[in-house]
Amino acid sequence: MTLEAYADTIVPGEKRGPEDRAIAGVATGGGAVQAGALDLLAWDATGIHDGLDDLARLLNEHAAAYAEERSLQLDADVPQFVALGYDDRAELVLRLTKPGHPEKEFWVMLALFCNMAFDSAAHLPTRQALAEGHPGLTAMGITAPDPDGLWRFTDFGYGRPLARMHPDTTASGSPA
Template identity: 65%
Template sequence: MPVGSRSPDQHDNRTMTLEAFADTIVPGEKRSPDDRAVAGASSGGGAVQAGAIELLETPATGLSDALDDYEQALNRHARAYAAEHGLRLDESVPPFVALPFEDRTSLVRTLTGPDHQERELWVLLALFSNMAFDTAAHLHTTDAIAAGHPGLVAMGFMKPDDDGLWRFPDFSYGRQLADPHPDTTPSGSPA
């Protein structure tokens, strides 16, 4: 195998591990009864269903080349956590995936805690997991809404008008906060 290439098993392990991390940040329901990465700690779609892996693999994040390292480090931390807490891990899945949800949460809390030396790395991964759910950053907003993106649906993100533009007939604060600039065009663009 060429240097830098990954076997299908390595890719599956990375995907499962990163999905389990994303699911710990924004939990969702299992995609199938045998889903091991998604713990099923919440109903509805979470970060995984919202496309966290797709977002992480987007080169624009700056993380795509480091995902193998994230997977290896997270699984090292999971093995150490399991040993420290006397947990026996199922070896048919990556160590982080094998942790029960409560233990995944505890480990992630430690990794993102203010005193952890790798905190910035894990907070960054958590932020992208949130971003996939909160904004569908890897998708065009109208496409995400049309597909029923779980995060945008959960937040009640308003659909665009039939012409694909968003217009807001009601003020979000219940009142107008400022008058439009006098040079604003009829489409709402500044002149």
């Protein structure tokens, strides 16, 4: 729940339901949580999967100290970071990722993985992510491949081809 709240602070999304405490609900559509940030964080390819419990514990310790400093009363039914409102979550993340913070590298790395889940769906095959309506890829306008499974782009990025096709180029796109 704590890591979901962190991911939602990095790329906000809408609540999954009225009882959702991890997602603050400050944005419409899917955010990092809906994009699979926790799946990406737990993936052994990230190299941080074994330390997630420690990061969540440490984040909650920072949230408790932040709340005490601000004289905030935190709901004891949820982890401390989750109990913070969105603006306080964002302020705490800003502090943790600011140059000079002794743990900055951990929190920036965690934020980068949350962004990666949204921006690239690195933990999923692209076709699968698109078929499942991945919010980040959808928001960026990534389209499904052609029926043969290949992506082709008929609209050029600058509204025109950047160069003429070489006359000796074969049908497969290889030079002759």
